Amino acid sequence: MSIQEIGRGPSRATLSRVAEEASVSISTVSKVLNGRSGVSDATRARVEELLKDHRYNRRNSGQTVAPLVELVFQQIDGAWAVEIIQGVERVARENGMSVILTESGDRHSPAATWIDGVLQRRPAGVILILSDLSPSQKHQLRTRKIPFVLVDPTGDPAPDVPSIGSANWNGGYLATRHLVELGHRQIAMITGPEDIMCSTARLSGYRAALEGAGIPFRADYVTTGNFDYESGVARARELLELEDAPTAIFAGSDLQALGVYEAARSAGISIPDELSVVGYDDLKLASWAGPPLTTVRQPLTEMAEEATRLVLRLRTEEQVDNLRLDLATRLIVRGSTRPLS
Amino acid sequence: MSIQEIGRGPSRATLSRVAEEASVSISTVSKVLNGRSGVSDATRARVEELLKDHRYNRRNSGQTVAPLVELVFQQIDGAWAVEIIQGVERVARENGMSVILTESGDRHSPAATWIDGVLQRRPAGVILILSDLSPSQKHQLRTRKIPFVLVDPTGDPAPDVPSIGSANWNGGYLATRHLVELGHRQIAMITGPEDIMCSTARLSGYRAALEGAGIPFRADYVTTGNFDYESGVARARELLELEDAPTAIFAGSDLQALGVYEAARSAGISIPDELSVVGYDDLKLASWAGPPLTTVRQPLTEMAEEATRLVLRLRTEEQVDNLRLDLATRLIVRGSTRPLS
Structure with missing residues (x-):
């Protein structure tokens, strides 16, 4: 080394x-x-x-550092993780660094053994995805001058904790307004886990868009998923069995949207003719779905790149402004949404 | 460190x-x-x-080694890469090691600068995915006693080069025989790149199954893709426009199969009623497709786990038998294939 x-x-x-x-x-x-x-x-x-x-x-402090950036996932899973890994790897490589990948196994903060490993590896910086650090872990890293950045933090991080996110409220708003503009009034939403900040912000954007259009909020149209395919199938089945079933579902993630596709397919409901669906993330598989999925683009690779640049700046610069950055989201209209007939 | x-x-x-x-x-x-x-x-x-x-x-040699396993991809892309990463990460962690991730950018052997980085990082072992090493790179690693293992090697590695693969010929055979048993006789195949060994083996299995059923091989039914969605769309369009279009397509990879879905959808051809499709890999997205994709399961995570175990054994054991291992493949029948009507 x-x-x-x-x-x-x-x-x-x-x-x-x-x-x-x-x-x-x-x-x-x-x-x-x-x-x-x-x-x-x-x-x-x-x-x-x-x-x-x-x-x-x-x-x-004048500890030695290794030319490594440590990337920590709660769980390395799916196409979502790859887009993050690609961004971190690219910027790390441009800076002559390699990427160390760790799976922490816990959403809220990595296990105690993880921090010992980090202190031994002495990376130039740590990037945590959909996670957080305990106060003592933050302190241990700060003491060793190992900078860290959170991407899509689970909670609302303290102002002095560097973090990169995206405009989640705006994304939820854009998705819902698109459905409203197509004439839908029975719009359901499958959210992500309630304890994840980005999920709460998307739900809040959904509510604001409904309110802006004068559409009353219906509690039975909002249901909680886990950002995965399976919960998309299960929640969509429940929604489609309602007496007054929605004509559009904002799925909260692309994987949940694919689950909605399956629930609709097995119920003989055609997308987009009988049901409009909007996803969230714009993973590659969104454009591969049949029909291609209308979704909110969250620039995951760019977020990962920004996080890596920030963590490397924190290592060398005394004073870094803009410790928190939210990248823009935008709506990508494809074939899964159409005007209410 | x-x-x-x-x-x-x-x-x-x-x-x-x-x-x-x-x-x-x-x-x-x-x-x-x-x-x-x-x-x-x-x-x-x-x-x-x-x-x-x-x-x-x-x-x-008595060089020091770092508790790192180096994982090298030509390109970190898609759901395919994640399944490999998960396997390597799991076994590395069980052995108190971290994973370093490198993108080599070249299919045949990593860039010259890559080997310098490895020699500096001194990992306990190197795992190369769909890649190969130049003779001098092999020699440099051997000189430093840094063991390496190839997963799904692009060429036919020398007998002394440790490698982990899967039963590709068998997979191609199983996929094709399944279609034959459903009554199909006009079975096309979209292969992967011709210079990748696993792709050649799958094609060879396809030919053997046709031959076993007494179905003449047709050169116009075999077309070369790049294992990706885009080439699946393009090649399937050409096949479906043939005067004597196939009633079944063996897509050679799940991503190519999703491309076939899109080509069929845009041509108004229904899967499986008018066209049967078989993929290869059994990525998670195969079961999320509409209809869920019949495919050949290649145990990517298990292959990655075996490769990691092997590379760690090579580090400590003088003599390791079974330097080459091919894990079994099997057919997973879902909704994208049906008897020819």
Whole structure:
């Protein structure tokens, strides 16, 4: 592994002061700094706290970094992940860096063992997809001057947490207004999980577009999916069995939209003649569907590129403005929507 | 980066003998070994040759390795890549390793700069997807004791090159025999690129199944695609415009099969009533198509897992039998095929 220095070596003076105040050896402080095992949780916490007090991250850090960008998925799944990976890989390569891929397995924050790995690998930066970090994980990364950026954060990140997203409210609004303009008034929505911010924002855009058109909101027309094909099938079946079934479904993701296609197909309902469908994401498979899917384009590859550029800037620049960036979304009209007849 | 030793340190005696014979400094030999710049191509080649003569790889190597598995794609594209990535990531994680992802950009062998990066990163092993290495790249990796495994090699690799594939001939045979058993006799095939071994094997299986059924081979029924959606659309349009159009198409990949769906849809031809279609791969999107696609299951994730296990065994074991392994393929019958009416 080629190692490059960023700044001077760590200040031994700081380390020995921390060791003294924590009543441990310098080697224990060093273990904590490098994410090594053999330190009790209580000692680790005390040392971390003292490192923070001594502002170890500000003036004294001069750890070596590896030419790696670490990309963390909750779960590496589907066409969605590939578009992200492509963007990160491209920008990393332009900057002479390689990409390390990690699956954290948890939506809200990666497992405790993950952070130890990161501290050992010393990447130039960490990009987290649809995830978040615990306060102590954030602190551990900051202490080692390992910058991180969230893409499509699950919650509403603190203002000092760098993040890249897209205009989700706007996307939900555009999708719904398109259906309204085609004459639909019975428009259902299958949302993503309720605890994911981007999903809430899309739902809010849907409601705003209905309200703007004077169409009353119906709670039975809004149903929660999991952004996947299976939940699209299940939720669409329920919607299509309503006595007063919708004439249009905004599916909240392309995979859910493909699930709506299947529910319609097996019920003998023709798209777009009897049911209009709008997806969200514009994955490649949206244009491969039959009929090709009208959807909201979320520029996933560009978001990943921006996130990688941002994390690399955070590594070298003292002051970075615009820690949060939302890229634009737009409606792509294809064959799955048509005027209500 | 946590570095772990495998064996003793490099033999300085060997390095100085090589330096002397090549009339260069030891530091130049070390630069070549570590893939650093600042050495002319001629010198690099001479030093590599001498390292080989001195069997540097056999007894004297004791380089450090990083807990990384390097995964190399020609191009990270589509659902196909994700299934591979998932398999490699899973086995790497079980072994305490992280995955480095590289896009080589060339089908036949990665760019020259790629190998320098590998030598610097010192991964525990390299897995190449649908690619091959040049003889000098193979030699460079062997010299550093960095094992490599090819998955779905483009050519027919030498017997000493470890590779994981799947039963492609068998897959082509199964797909075609299924159509024959449904009564089809006008069966076309859209192949993948002619220079990719797995594509040739599938075509060969198709021919064998036709022959077994006494159906004459027709050259105008075999057409070359690029394993992608676009070539599926284009080739299927040509086939469906033939005066004597086929009643069934074996698409050679799931993406090409989706292209056949689109060509049929835009020509007003119903699948499966007027045209039967078989894909190849069994990506997730195969079961999401309308109608769900009959296809040949190629266990991509399992292939990736096997490749990762093999590369990690090659790192530690002196003698590994079964350097080549082909996993089984099987036919998955869904809604896109039916008896000829």
